[in-house]
Amino acid sequence: MEETIIKTAQPVIDSKIPEGPIAEKWTNYKAHQKLVNPANKRRLDIIVVGTGLAGASAAATLGEMGFNVLNFCIQDSPRRAHSIAAQGGINAAKNYQNDGDSVYRLFYDTVKGGDYRAREANVYRLAEVSNNIIDQCVAQGVPFAREYGGLLANRSFGGAQVSRTFYAKGQTGQQLLLGAYSSLNRQIHAGKVKSYNRYEMHDVVIVDGRARGIIAKNLVTGKLERFAAHAVVIATGGYGNTYFLSTNAMGCNCSAAMACYRKGAMFANPAYVQIHPTCIPVHGDKQSKLTLMSESLRNDGRIWVPKDIEDAKRLQAGEIKGSDIPEEKRDYYLERRYPAFGNLVPRDVASRAAKERCDKGFGVNNTGLAVFLDFSEAINRLGIDVIRQRYGNLFDMYEEITDVNPGELANEINGEKYYNPMMIFPAIHYTMGGIWVDYELQTSVKGLFAIGECNFSDHGANRLGASALMQGLADGYFVLPYTIQNYLSDQITVPHFSTDLPEFDEAEKRVQANLDNLMSIGGKRSVDSIHKELGHIMWEYVGMGRTKEGLETALAKLKELRHEFETNLFIPGTQEGMNVELDKAFRLRDFITMGELIAHDALNRNESCGGHFREEYQTEEGEAKRDDDNYFYVACWKYNGDDETAPTLIKEPLHYEAIKVQTRNYKN
Amino acid sequence: MEKNISFKLKVWRQAGPKEKGQFVTYDVNDIPTDTSFLEMLDIVNEQLIEKGEEPIVFDHDCREGICGMCSLYVNGHPHGPATGATTCQLYMRRFHDGETITVEPWRSAAFPVIKDLMVNRNAFDQIQQAGGYVSFNTGGAQDANAIPISKVAADEAMDSASCIGCGACVAACKNGSAMLFVSAKVSQFALLPQGRAEAKKRVKAMLSKMDELGFGNCTNTGACAAECPKNIKLSNISRLNREFVCAKCSD
Numbered sequence: 001m002e003e004t005i006i007k008t009a010q011p012v013i014d015s016k017i018p019e020g021p022i023a024e025k026w027t028n029y030k031a032h033q034k035l036v037n038p039a040n041k042r043r044l045d046i047i048v049v050g051t052g053l054a055g056a057s058a059a060a061t062l063g064e065m066g067f068n069v070l071n072f073c074i075q076d077s078p079r080r081a082h083s084i085a086a087q088g089g090i091n092a093a094k095n096y097q098n099d100g101d102s103v104y105r106l107f108y109d110t111v112k113g114g115d116y117r118a119r120e121a122n123v124y125r126l127a128e129v130s131n132n133i134i135d136q137c138v139a140q141g142v143p144f145a146r147e148y149g150g151l152l153a154n155r156s157f158g159g160a161q162v163s164r165t166f167y168a169k170g171q172t173g174q175q176l177l178l179g180a181y182s183s184l185n186r187q188i189h190a191g192k193v194k195s196y197n198r199y200e201m202h203d204v205v206i207v208d209g210r211a212r213g214i215i216a217k218n219l220v221t222g223k224l225e226r227f228a229a230h231a232v233v234i235a236t237g238g239y240g241n242t243y244f245l246s247t248n249a250m251g252c253n254c255s256a257a258m259a260c261y262r263k264g265a266m267f268a269n270p271a272y273v274q275i276h277p278t279c280i281p282v283h284g285d286k287q288s289k290l291t292l293m294s295e296s297l298r299n300d301g302r303i304w305v306p307k308d309i310e311d312a313k314r315l316q317a318g319e320i321k322g323s324d325i326p327e328e329k330r331d332y333y334l335e336r337r338y339p340a341f342g343n344l345v346p347r348d349v350a351s352r353a354a355k356e357r358c359d360k361g362f363g364v365n366n367t368g369l370a371v372f373l374d375f376s377e378a379i380n381r382l383g384i385d386v387i388r389q390r391y392g393n394l395f396d397m398y399e400e401i402t403d404v405n406p407g408e409l410a411n412e413i414n415g416e417k418y419y420n421p422m423m424i425f426p427a428i429h430y431t432m433g434g435i436w437v438d439y440e441l442q443t444s445v446k447g448l449f450a451i452g453e454c455n456f457s458d459h460g461a462n463r464l465g466a467s468a469l470m471q472g473l474a475d476g477y478f479v480l481p482y483t484i485q486n487y488l489s490d491q492i493t494v495p496h497f498s499t500d501l502p503e504f505d506e507a508e509k510r511v512q513a514n515l516d517n518l519m520s521i522g523g524k525r526s527v528d529s530i531h532k533e534l535g536h537i538m539w540e541y542v543g544m545g546r547t548k549e550g551l552e553t554a555l556a557k558l559k560e561l562r563h564e565f566e567t568n569l570f571i572p573g574t575q576e577g578m579n580v581e582l583d584k585a586f587r588l589r590d591f592i593t594m595g596e597l598i599a600h601d602a603l604n605r606n607e608s609c610g611g612h613f614r615e616e617y618q619t620e621e622g623e624a625k626r627d628d629d630n631y632f633y634v635a636c637w638k639y640n641g642d643d644e645t646a647p648t649l650i651k652e653p654l655h656y657e658a659i660k661v662q663t664r665n666y667k668n
Numbered sequence: 669m670e671k672n673i674s675f676k677l678k679v680w681r682q683a684g685p686k687e688k689g690q691f692v693t694y695d696v697n698d699i700p701t702d703t704s705f706l707e708m709l710d711i712v713n714e715q716l717i718e719k720g721e722e723p724i725v726f727d728h729d730c731r732e733g734i735c736g737m738c739s740l741y742v743n744g745h746p747h748g749p750a751t752g753a754t755t756c757q758l759y760m761r762r763f764h765d766g767e768t769i770t771v772e773p774w775r776s777a778a779f780p781v782i783k784d785l786m787v788n789r790n791a792f793d794q795i796q797q798a799g800g801y802v803s804f805n806t807g808g809a810q811d812a813n814a815i816p817i818s819k820v821a822a823d824e825a826m827d828s829a830s831c832i833g834c835g836a837c838v839a840a841c842k843n844g845s846a847m848l849f850v851s852a853k854v855s856q857f858a859l860l861p862q863g864r865a866e867a868k869k870r871v872k873a874m875l876s877k878m879d880e881l882g883f884g885n886c887t888n889t890g891a892c893a894a895e896c897p898k899n900i901k902l903s904n905i906s907r908l909n910r911e912f913v914c915a916k917c918s919d
Contacts, residue, residue: 061806076727077793079833080735096813135809141802141862143825150816168826174734175829182801189797197790220782249729284700288707289731397733400750400757401704477806526717528710573722577684578783580725581717 013636013652016438017121022658023103026125029439030482034489041066044488045229045496047214049201049256051078053173053469054452055235056180057476063187065481070227071184072196072216074251079181082237082249083472086173087294087394088157089165090469092130097154101162103127108659110467113159113346114432114460115610115626116661117269119634119654121439122457129478130470134166136477140179144168156299157465159346159666165466170294170393176469180476199225200583201256202511204232204263204448207503211263211448215504215511222577224511226504228497231447231484234260235476238431238453240273242591242598243543244535246428247279247292257435257454258590261597265443266636266650268436268456270594271601271612274463275544276429277303277350280401280422281370285532290427291401293373294394295465298343300378300387301422303350304330305362305371312362322364322372323410323418330374333357341666348462348611348624349666351426355544356622358425365423374421375406398422426544430468432459432611433601436636436652440483441475444636449484451475456634461610515575518585523568527584530565534588534595537561542599547615551603558596562643565592593642600637600646607631628661672698673765677712679724680772682781685788689781693768701761705748706731706738708760725784733757733897736832739839740785741772746836746895754834754897774839778846778882789835791881792849799873800853802862821859828855830898837892837900843884848892850874851908852900858911868915875912 018029036044044067048059051073059071073081095101107127111118134152138144144166145153154163168175187193198219205213205228213228239254240246261267278293306312307329314320333353335342345353354371357363364370379387384407388395392407399405404420411418435443435450437457442449452472459467541554565588571581608617608624609631617625634652674697682689699708706728713723729737733754740755742748748758763769771785779787831852838846854871857863863870886905893902 057806064805075729075735075737076789077736077833079793080729080737082730082735084736085730085732085734094812132807132809134812136806138812139802139804139809139862141825141857141860143822143829143856143860144812145826146817146819146822148819150818151813168829171734171830174832175826178829182796183804183806185793185797186801186803188793195793197793249735250731251729283702286700286703286707286711288704288710291732396752397757400753400759403702403759403761481806526714528714570717570720572717572720578725578786581723 013650014438015119015652016440018439022120022124025121026128033482033486036485036488036492038066040492042068043492044068045070046231046233046484047227047229048072048233048235049214050081050235050237050452051181051184052081052083052235052237052452053177053180053472054476055081056177056184057473058233058235058451058480059193060180060183060187061477061481062484063190063192066192069187069193070196070229071193072199072201074198074200074219076197078184078195078197079178081177082252083177083469084174085249086469087170087292088296089155089167089172089466090133090176090473091157091164091464091466092134092166092470093127093164094131094134096152097163099162101164105162106130106164109160110458110464111460111659112664113464114462115624115664116460116628116656117272117609117654118460119457120656120658124658125479126458126471126474129474132478133470133473137176137179140182142168142175142179155296156344158295158298158344158350159464167296170296170391173469176473180473201236201259202586203259203507205503205507206263206445207497207501210446212497213499213504215507219583220578222575222579224508226499226508228499228504230488230491230494231449233449233451233480233484234435234454235452236454238434239591239594240428240431242534242594243428243538244531245282245287245290245539247276247290250289253587253590254594255587255590258593260435260443260445260448260450261639263445264639265445265448265450266436266638267433267597268634268636269433269461269601270598270637271605272432272461272610273428273598274347274430274432274611275351275426276347277354277426278373278424279427279429280398281365281367281425291397292427292429293398293422293424295347297373297391297394300390301343301373301375302332302377303334303343303354303371303373304332305357305364307331309361312364315364316366316368318366321410322374322421326413327416331362338666340668345666346462346464351544352613354426370423370425372421373424374419376417376419376421379407379419380417430463432456432461432463436634440486441480442483442487447487449480451480461612515582515586518569518582518589519571519575521567521569523570525564525568525570527569527571527581527588530561530569531588531591534561534591538595538598542595542602545613545615546602548603551599554599555596558592558599562592565589597637597647601635604635604649605631626663632661672700673760673763674698675763675766676768678768678770679785681724681784683783685780685782699760701759703760704731704756705742705758705760706756725786727786728756731756734832736834739774739787739834739836741774741839743770746774746839747897752897752899754832774835776835776838776844778844779835779838791883792833792835792846794881795846795850795874795877796853798877799866799870802857803866815861817860825856825859828852828859828900828904831900832898834897836895836897838883840891840895841884842889842891843887845886845892846878846883847886847905847908848896848900850878851904854911855904855907858907867911868918871908871911871915
């Protein structure tokens with residue numbers, strides 16, 4: 001009887017969570033893990049793909065430790081990675097404000113914010129090392145905001161009732177990335193890291209079941225090159241650009257992750273996509289990307305739509321402006337629905353609430369797809385100077401794009417001053433899903449590691465604000481440099497690899513065949529035109545509100561789109577030298593595979609949780625309804641081919657020891 | 669309010685680093701004024717691809733003015749006519765119907781053209797590698813609040829640290845000097861206690877690397893600061909000079 005059960009059971013996934021109570025797991029791990037001695041580190045090569053917060057911090061730290069690091073980025077400099085665009089801040093459990101914060105509370109808020117779909121042990125470790133990150137960055141000379149007394153300043157972010165977010169104006173990501181970049185530069189100067197700019201990873205090379213190198217394209221010469229190492233780390237960010245329009249940079253792509261997926265690394269929870277509530281609304285069909293307005297604005301900004309549908313109609317027709325509507329006729333719907341957290345509810349909740357109002361016809365711009373973010377109350381309370389000091393650069397950014405200055409006095413009604421509100425709408429921003437990794441951040445392929453946004457591990461079904469920077473740096477500075485040694489410790493006798501091995505020949509041949517194929521299609525359509533169509537399908541059917549029927553439609557449409565791509569794509573030029581269109585086409589093929597993967601996962605998950613909202617599964621009040629009995633697991637997908645075959649689902653059950661799983665409540 | 673404009677776009681086209689480049693003029697019609705400058709180039713490129721031609725190559729990434737990837741010399745100004753903004757933050761409402769818009773790459777000996785409007789700014793990385801860091805290994809940092817830093821110093825360091833490394837200062841300078849870029853990093857660390865220990869070594873190393881890479885000297889014209897999309901102040905260069913003289917004197 002027992003034997004039968006074992007045979008029919010799913011393959012067991014070993015997430016390698018250490019023994020012991022939650023607060024001791026990481027300490028225990030470090031106490032018992034294997035290390036590599038300094039003389040042996042010199043003999044080991046590590047490839048790190050990506051130079052964002054996770055990639056740059058990992059490459060720098062591994063270099064400092066004595067490993068030989070090869071570091072790749074697609075941009076012209078490591079400093080350009082998209083981490084640089086993060087605005088608001090980074091969380092840490094310092095409790096400098098004496099408001100009751102602790103490692104446990106940061107851990108708890110992150111698990112709750114993730115709608116109880118994250119792996120407990122990973123999140124606790126994240127909260128635990130959060131304080132080291134702030135210390136580390138200050139030591140590097142990162143100019144965090146300070147109080148007049150000279151100590152570090154904090155602000156609040158969504159999903160928390162404490163002020164634990166450290167920031168550097170509205171440019172926190174920039175300053176943290178430049179900090180990591182400076183450490184990286186020091187190692188490049190010391191000869192421990194070799195930096196390859198304008199190189200794109202096309203495939204990972206597996207030798208005897210272990211990741212041993214990559215095939216990368218030199219984007220300037222157009223030539224393929226081979227690189228070998230004892231381990232490969234990918235830190236290549238998320239897959240938000242599957243939706244075409246997102247807050248991601250234009251070059252952000254999921255091709256490195258897809259290469260790993262095709263080579264056997266499982267992809268976890270792809271359906272968990274974060275839609276950020278405060279972005280500048282779409283203005284036309286020529287738009288190339290969406291601009292985020294930092295979540296920090298919700299500290300002082302109040303989100304509203306008109307109470308009366310008639311006012312909304314007049315706004316949509318352009319007959320009146322937001323500042324013409326007096327206080328009593330405004331519906332501050334987040335404050336109304338969620339009194340305890342108000343405008344600072346987590347992103348998924350705020351985004352859905354905006355969609356709900358706009359679906360009911362209360363949208364405030366010509367497309368009916370926007371809500372107001374208003375600073376009148378804060379300006380009247382604190383004065384424009386204080387508000388400008390806090391958000392001046394964001395106001396300027398908003399004005400440059402929309403021609404409207406949110407700090408400008410626009411109207412006075414009954415002695416009450418009204419300032420121009422911003423218009424905002426949700427947009428794709430971050431992806432919680434990613435390459436599946438165990439506690440050591442190793443993927444299901446030996447010797448292949450994934451860190452930062454490109455892994456799945458810490459945010460569950462929804463990420464809290466200011467936690468992405470925390471996770472990227474935690475993985476790169478404090479987790480991977482330890483855990484990778486546990487893998488490398490038995491590799492010390494393995495000599496440097498030759499890139500002449502047949503496995504490299506084979507991989508390069510396949511990459512070249514893919515490029516030749518793209519060039520030879522000879523159809524009529526540009527890459528962008530097909531990518532836009534992909535974006536429309538994804539936003540319409542796999543976006544904020546998903547249904548079984550819609551997801552099935554999406555899968556059918558994606559199949560047609562793949563056919564269109566494979567038969568009607570046109571790329572001008574040749575493979576000699578730089579060919580931007582060819583590089584974009586290479587990425588688009590992977591975005592289509594990614595789109596299908598997201599749809600498969602969303603269709604499988606018959607519940608609503610965090611960033612994944614299935615309209616069939618909601619409470620009477622329109623809140624997400626989880627199904628812990630059936631879906632309390634990480635959905636891991638195994639690749640079975642690009643075309644007809646759907647990926648195989650393998651489940652990693654979640655086990656919570658420290659936290660009681662309950663329904664999220666931001667109301668009281 | 670939104671309207672459409674038409675204009676001539678005079679663009680530098682160059683097939684490769686060693687090829688000879690030339691200006692090519694395109695007629696561009698019906699561009700909505702709420703389109704960004706780079707979205708306008710996207711539209712032109714779509715039209716070129718439709719005709720089977722190669723699109724105009726230019727560097728760009730975040731499109732929100734922070735990554736420093738976009739460049740372009742538009743109508744004689746790095747990042748175009750707007751002040752305090754990068755090319756990606758420039759909108760077509762700044763241009764007029766019927767005008768000719770001239771677009772060139774950064775022109776500097778230290779930034780060779782790769783293709784069309786894209787240049788190689790690797791020299792900037794090399795200057796940073798020479799000393800743009802605090803020598804501090806991961807782990808073992810003391811508590812972040814152990815050393816109080818005055819808000820004034822922290823804010824000023826932040827202003828200097830806002831440099832995005834785009835290269836507009838070099839492109840704007842008649843000498844092709846990178847002084848504003850170097851001074852921004854030197855200032856950030858000079859203003860903070862964490863950076864003081866290596867201040868002398870840093871300023872000498874970064875400046876000597878700058879000279880070595882073929883950047884010109886500073887003659888205080890101030891064009892760099894006037895064109896900087898992040899408003900990095902000229903006073904950073906004064907601080908750099910002070911730091912350099914002090915470092916040299918103590919040799």
